[in-house]
Amino acid sequence: MTGERDFIASRLAPLATTAAARGLADDAAVWTPPLGRDLVFTHDVLAAGVHYLPSDPPADIAWKLLAVNLSDLAAMGAAPAGVLLGLALSAAEDDDWRRAFTQGLGQALDHFGVALWGGDTVSGISAAVLGLTAIGHVEPGTALSRAGARPGDHVWVSGSIGDAGLGLAIAQVTLPFDKALLSRFRRPEPRLSLGRALVGMATACLDVSDGLLIDADRLAKASGVGLVIDLAVLPLSMAAAARTITDADLLARATAGDDYELLFTAPPLADIAAIAGRTRVTRIGRVEAGAGVMLAGGKILPDRLGWEH
């Protein structure tokens, strides 16, 4: 096993190519922000055995670590700029793991057009804990929030819901292999373009990370309204639709989490399809007076709405 300094010099420094990173040689990164923008900051942690499976490919873990943070920026309508890594590694993350992880990180940074600015690496931990801080920017005063939904607004969701939950079951080998579903679990695609397009259009927004229903409940409570969701129109991929037969299946899709789709509200007259461009968006409900998520047609909510942290 190479030391931390060698790991940083040989694996991470080659990814930190912008001036802001200073070759990872200084005590901190220095970045000149674009003039007259608000800055947006998020930090999410992935822990081995909690947020990912030790058997997951290291390159996919790196991708997911970046993607879940960029998804938070997308939910705010922000454009990403740079990231800092906090890697606490155990003996299980050997040289092979580290090489694959940093290769995957490099791919993901390129894919999303984001710079690695700095961070910290420590070894000797009993189980890996991976943290990432993402920094983005947005027009002043326009960042989206969870708190602006108003009765009469429509409720929208991007893409398809439930694929990642099926992908997790595939990764755990409790469901037969399906490449597309597994990829939705391991390589989520944050909705960065849609998030930016929703600035000035959406009245409230968040990303679906813990389950559509629990995240809808959070948006509803932050806005002080009720969100009525019609599960009959929940957007499913073809692969997920083929595995969704019963009402219980449908509830499993709506509470599985890890979707990293955007759930948002907008006034009825907003032309969401036009601003979404090629991104699929589906109207799945409406905002009413109330204090939480409800199901259309007076259906009863399940006891479990998603992942509680």
Next chain:
Amino acid sequence: MTGERDFIASRLAPLATTAAARGLADDAAVWTPPLGRDLVFTHDVLAAGVHYLPSDPPADIAWKLLAVNLSDLAAMGAAPAGVLLGLALSAAEDDDWRRAFTQGLGQALDHFGVALWGGDTVSGISAAVLGLTAIGHVEPGTALSRAGARPGDHVWVSGSIGDAGLGLAIAQVTLPFDKALLSRFRRPEPRLSLGRALVGMATACLDVSDGLLIDADRLAKASGVGLVIDLAVLPLSMAAAARTITDADLLARATAGDDYELLFTAPPLADIAAIAGRTRVTRIGRVEAGAGVMLAGGKILPDRLGWEH
């Protein structure tokens, strides 16, 4: 044990009082930076059993987590603005621990005038890993670096060296109790004022975290010069001086780390004492041609210069 959501709502949200934090209710923090400043970013990780002792008081751990990151900002000459936390907690961090940790964090945030903007908390880890991202700012183009030392410059260090290493021995009960030394280990004071004053004065700067000699070696190599350190003039506190009898004692002080003092270089004519104000600064050497740290008088360097990560 309360859940993460309760912990965030009851313990962390009360500390996140600035508008940027949005009550920790959104997916990310939003901050309007001061106009026309460069931004400075650092992220350091403290792991239980690696960087602190499980017996350390939780309030002191919180203080140290903030202080070590602010020390990186100080080394760049930056003024701190806000922080994001990444807390991965085990069962050992129970409600009492969490209450004491957040109380200490609140004290430290107040003490240093820094805002809590956001972050992430996860539970179910086998041993705690605590990450913190600190964001600061500096006049454009003036951030200090490790790379500007030139032959002929003088080498300076702030405060006193070796106290924290003795404090660690006291915490490990291998040395008799001394309140001041223990406090230097558990509650370091980053040199934020001095760092800002060194902008435009110092040719190179870093903070002493792993040991004076190893950090001097890093500054020397980043600058492509030699740093000749005279240990005979190493600044010691009275408590440390009383415990420093032999040459081996002196080398122990110079390789102990956790000092969080600033080591910097400046041209011979720079009036460092004047800009340091009430902060003690000591000239401990000179810059020559070379490629690393050396000891004055041709003395032999020890095999171990400090903590290697």
